Amino acid sequence: MRFTSRTSSDGVSEQLFTLGEIPGVLWTPEGATGTRPLILIGHGGGQHKKAPGVLFRARRFVADCGFAVVAVDVPAHGDRPKDEGLDRIATENQARVAAGEELAPLIAEFQALVARRTVPEWRAVLDAVQEADHVGPGPVGYWGVSLGCGLGVPFVADEPRVRAAVLGLGGALATAEAAARITVPVEFLVQWDDERVPRSQSLALFDAFASAEKTLHANPGAHADIPAHELDSSVRFFTRHLT
C-alpha cells in the first residue's frame, strides 16, 4: 500500500493511495492516532471513489463519529483502466435492454460477475488500511447502495470483520444466497418508486438477510432520490453498532 497524497480540510484528513492496481482514498479525523471503527463505502455504478455522494457520506462519518472511512474504485470505474471484458458485457446488456429484455436480471448478473473480483480486493484493502496507526484493527462497517449493494452483500457475507451494514437499492436476484449468510445488523434502503429495482425484488432481498436485527427504510421517489435524513440515520446506525 502506497500513500500518494495527503490533504486536509474542516478537520478531515484525506489520503489517496494505491494498493497494487487499486486506487483508493482514506479519510480520518485530522491528527487522529490510535484504533477506530472503519467504514468501507462501495460506490454506485458509473461512479468512483470520490463521487459526490461518497465524499459527502465519508466526511459525515469522520466528522460526526470520529471513524475512518475508505473507498476504492471498482474495476472499470474511476482511475482504473477500461476492462474490455466488462465493457463488452455492458454494451451487450444495453442492446438486450433496447431489444426489450428485462433490466433487473441483467444488472444482477453483471454485479455478481464484478463481485467475484471486488470481494477479495476489498478484503485486501481492509488488511492494508487497518495496518495504519490511525485506523488499526477496530470494528468495520459497510455502506453501499445500488452497485454498492450488489457488491456489498457478498462482501459483508464473506468478511467477518464487518459488524454492521447499510445496504439498499438492490434486489434478491443475484445476492439472495449471500444475503442468507449475513447475520450482522443491516439497515436496508428502498426507494418506493425505484425504476431500476422492482419493489418485490427489494422486499425479497430484505427478507433474505439472516440478521436478527434488520430494518427496512422505504422512501418515495426514484432510484437516485434517497432523502437526506437517511444519512442521519446511517450515522446513528453505525454509532449504535460500531462503538
Next chain:
Amino acid sequence: MRFTSRTSSDGVSEQLFTLGEIPGVLWTPEGATGTRPLILIGHGGGQHKKAPGVLFRARRFVADCGFAVVAVDVPAHGDRPKDEGLDRIATENQARVAAGEELAPLIAEFQALVARRTVPEWRAVLDAVQEADHVGPGPVGYWGVSLGCGLGVPFVADEPRVRAAVLGLGGALATAEAAARITVPVEFLVQWDDERVPRSQSLALFDAFASAEKTLHANPGAHADIPAHELDSSVRFFTRHLT
C-alpha cells in the same frame, strides 16, 4: 376541562383531567410556561391512556424535546365505562374468528366504527389542551400504532393542526380513503412478521398516504415487538417536523 391531579417526577409533570366524559392525561416539562409543540398519543387495543408504552413514549417526548404530550382513553378502554354496543361487536368478532373468518377485515371494520367517535373527541381534546398556558397553540404531532393507527389515520386526515404523524401496525382495509387525504410527513412502522396485519395490507396503507415525505420502517418480529430504536427515530422525526 377539569384537571383532577398533578404529580411530577424526573422533570416531567403529569396532570390527570376529564373533558366531559373523556378521561385524559397531560404531560409537560416541569415548570414549563408558554407555547410548545403538542403530541397526541393514541393507545393500542385493550390498553389505556397510561399503558406502559404510552407512558414511556410520552416521557421521552417531554424530556428529550420539551414537548407537551396528551393521551385519552378510547371509548370502552381504561377509566371509561363499558360500552354495550362495542362489547357486543367485539364478542361477535371473537366468535367469527373462532369460526374461521379472517381477522384483519373485522379489526378494520371495528376500528372504523370507533373512529367515528374518537375523531371529534380528539379534536375537542386539542381545543381544550391548547387553552392551557403551558401548551398553547403550537404545532401538533400524532403517534399511534395498531388501534392507534386505525383511529389515527382518520384523525390526522381531518385535523389540520396535525403537522406530522408516526403511524403503523395497520392496514389499508379501513383507512385507505382517509390516508389518501393525509399530506403531512408520516413515519410508518411495519412489523415484518405481524400476525395481525397482513404485510400486503401494511404496504398498501403506506402506498395510500398522499404525503410527499413518508418513510416506511420495517423490522422483523411480531405485532407487539417494535424495537426500541424506533422510539429514538420518532423523537428525531417530531423534532425535525415540529420545531
